[in-house]
Each structure stands twice: as structure tokens, then as C-alpha cells.
Amino acid sequence: MAVRKGKKAKSLAHGRPPVVRKPAASLSSTATRTLIRSHHQLQKAHAIALKRHDQSTAEAIRLQIEKQGGLQSYQQASIKGQSLDRGGDSSKVLMGWLASPEAKQHLGADRLKMLEIGALSKSNSCSRSGLFDVTRIDLHSQDEGILQQDFMERPLPSSSDDKFDIISLSLVLNYVPDAVGRGEMLRRTCAFLREIDVGCSPRDADAEAVFPSLFLVLPAPCITNSRYLDARRLASIMSALGYRLSKTKLSAKLAYSLWIYDAEAGPSKEKFEKTEVNPGRTRNNFSVILRPEEQG
Template identity: 55%
Template sequence: MASKKKRVKLKSLSQGRPPTLKPLHSLSSKATRTLISSHHTLQKLRAKAVAEGDEAKADAIAKEIEERGGIEKYQHASLLGQSSDRGGDSSRILMDWLVPIVPALKQHASDGRQMRMLEIGALSTTNACSNSRLFEMERIDLNSQAAGIKQQDFMTRPLPNDTKDKFDIISLSLVLNYVPDAIGRGEMLLRTLEFLKIPHHLDSGCQEIFPSLYLVLPAPCITNSRYLDESKLEMIMDSLGYIMVKKKLSNKLVYYLWRRVSFSTKRTCFKKVEIRSGKDRNNFSIVLK
């Protein structure tokens, strides 16, 4: 008689991540896209096996991921994707949106009140946000690839002790889609509130942007999911106290800037419910308990 599989809750984002190996030095655009896609697929399958308590299957998938290069090869592909000839750095969109308030941001910095940014899933210390010098940057990633990026899981990061340890903006670029399950994605969005400053009076212009969350996702997560579209995402974010202030949709990515406008402990429950049918849809979803 087969033994029952014990379901195990993924306690941190790192449980959904595979082992690591050294990356290759160069990849074609097609190979880069294929690697990223296959890595995400295998990572989700492994996370599912872990959650179901199927250790043998999880180990087998982990071995396959390792043989394909692990997270370091995935990160290498992601860095190549950020190069100027491959679509570029996603934080450039954010910086374009902030152009009207750059004078105010510079004034904050000169007055010793520089805005603080937490970049989750940071791959580089030389992206547009860092090079702007408008922010006091703190960068974290599960597998740091450079000095200046702290190796840390956001889901286990110690909570701030007081306001000075919180941030004016959090960057969550191509990170939420890496979380292996829908509940975990909801928990990550909810956890951002713990690290953002509460809405407060700021100089003219800045109050229309901060405190905020910069969220970047693969476009199909919104445009071709069975369980999520922009309307539902807006409802989820509204429940958390966010409103959309900026949006850009490209062929590959969707960029959002969400401003935190309220502080509430009452949440609406959002389940995994089909809103679009079709065999070619993906299963990306966000569950908020």
C-alpha cells in the first residue's frame, strides 16, 4: 500500500529555489528566453513536490535543475536580459516615471532626508535606480551576485524596529512570479506593507508617488492567466491599501507603480477562481487570505 504524501507549507521563498552552479559566460537571446522559461517551470514543479511531501520527486527535479546550471545560470540569463540590446534594465521605466519629481528628490537628499529604496531580487548595483543617486539603496537577493547586494530572503527578513528602518519605495521586479505558489505571492505582497512607511505628508509632487511599490511581471501573468487579470489585481492591491498610479504594458512585461494610501488590518479574501477559460491560458494566480 502506497504511503500518504504529507503536504508541507513552503515557509520561505528560498524553499522554492533550486541548488546553484556556475553560469555560462554568454547565451543567445533565444537560449536566454528558453533557459528562463524552463527554469521557472522546473522550479514550480519542484515547489509543488516539496509542498506535497514527495521528497523523491523533489530531489529528482532539483538534480535536473542543477544539471541545467541552477539559479546562478538563471541569474546570468536574467542579467543578459537586462542588457541594453536585450530590452534593458526594468528600473529605467521607474526612473522615467519619476522625472517630474527629480528636483524634489534631490532636495530631500540635500536636506538629509534621502528617500530609501529596498530592491528585492537585485541582480546589479549599477541599474538606473542605483546610478540616479536619488535613493539610499538597500539591495537583497536569495543568491547575491555582487558586493553591495545582501544575500537574504525577503520572506524571512527581520521586521523593521521603527520608521527609520522602513522604506519609501520597494522594487519587486520579476520577483513575484518567482514565488512558487499563489498563497506565497499573496503573502509577499502583504509583507511589503511591513517595510513601507505609512502614508505621510511629503513635499509637493512626492506625495503623489510615495510610499510605493514598483511591481514588474511577465505580461502573460496579467494578460493570459486563467485566474488573474488587471481588474482582479487592482482589487487585491486595493484590499492591501494600494492604488495604481502608473502602468506600462510591453510585449513581454507589465510595469506598475502602486502608492500606499491607507493602513488597514482588515483584508478581503481572494481565492484562486477561474476568470478566463482556454487551453492556452497560464495558471498564474495570487491568493490573499
């Protein structure tokens, strides 16, 4: 999988405030939800201020984030309140999909390799299933079993042995501060997925492939209430990269989807800019911009 040349993709940490270490406190569910929401809003405002080169505003927001405890407090709240921030362990939905008869035909005796981006815990449903050898990474590791690493800075695989059968990208894409960066993150996932092994087809010729795949979770409003992104446009963007939608589920708070990757199907040269697809004064501005790769 070729990577975009010329202009290096921004790291996940670009525009993010520094981590501030404070003692963990006991939070109620209401306080947890408030802290998570506030942190996301402030982080977004911080990124906008930096983009506008408004250093005074960016510094004021950074200080406000520090006052709330910074990234560490946010992550502690996320761990404590996973039912609020991660859909009650969002990987339960994935494991439910993989329990289907069709999916089980792809789950042989060998454990599959999973890359979990933005991991908060070693004890979620995927980790407990016994199906995966999980590589967990996060910008600020909360556990010795989670590698502290920025996915956008992770070295590209040098061989198929360094690639994965499935990538989990649960409530990570929405944390990237700009639309171009989100598109580059989605593109970069392709480089870490193995190619489809035609010799490992399911016993049932009519069964669809399950791996290699990307498990993507977004806040529901990113899909249902955005001016610039809906389910159809997301599918078009993913298709341009070589992904095909396999499973989807929409809850009151989260949008879950499983995308099958076929390297031969992408990437295309189709361009997706910030285009209004769902007008409305009360809608949010979440978007994904995908541009053709630059050839060196």
C-alpha cells in the first residue's frame, strides 16, 4: 500500500494539549459524561485556534484543559465510564458479529492478529475472546500492556508478517482535529492490513469474507447529524480506499461498522472534499476529506 508522499500526514498528537498528571478521583456517571464532553469540545476549539494561528486563544484553551486535568483525566474518565464513552465496551458489538455462522467459517484454529488503536483496557471483549493476538497502542498508555504510540507515527509494515487481520478504530477518528487528518488516518489503516488470502476462503461459497477488516466506531451524530458526512458518503470514501461495508449498527450514541478490505479494489483517484450533504442550522460540522495520493 503506497503512502502519501511529499506532505507528511500530521500525527494524532498534532494540536492536542499536553498530558497533565493528577490523582484519579471518584467520578459519578454524570461528572464522567460532563468531563468527556467538555474535553472533546475544548480539544476541538484548541485545534481550531491553532489552525487560525491564534496563539493567545490556543494558550487560554490549553490552560483550561490543564485545569480540568488534561488528557490523563479524560482517559481516566473514559476507562471509568466506558458505557458512556465506548458503548459499554464497543468491541462487544464486533464479537457479536464474529459469532455469526458466516463469520465463524473464517475463524480457524490459528489466532488472528488485531491492532487496537486508542486502547484503554486489556480486558475488553476482544481481548477475552481468545481469538486474537492483540497489539494495543494509545497516545498515552494507561497500562503496561498498551504501547504508548501515535498510529500516524507507527512504522509501516516491512512484510506481511507485520500486518494485521483486523484493526479496531473505536472512537479515535473523531478525535483527530481536522478533516484532512481523518482521511489520512483511514488511508493509513490500509497499509497495516493483510491482503485477502484466496486460499483461505470460507467453506460456504456464498459466505462473504470477514478479514482483513476495519472495525470503525464513531459517535452517532458524526453520521446522523453532520452537514458534511452521512452513511452514504462515508461508504463512498471507504470504497475509494478499497473497503466494502459488511456490518453496521446504529445506537442512540454510537455508529458501529465493519469494513472488509480488498487491496485490489483501491485506492482510487476519487476526491472527497468538504461538501454539504445534509443541510441544516442545527447540524454539526464533522467531516472527512480524502484526496488522491501524491505520486513521487
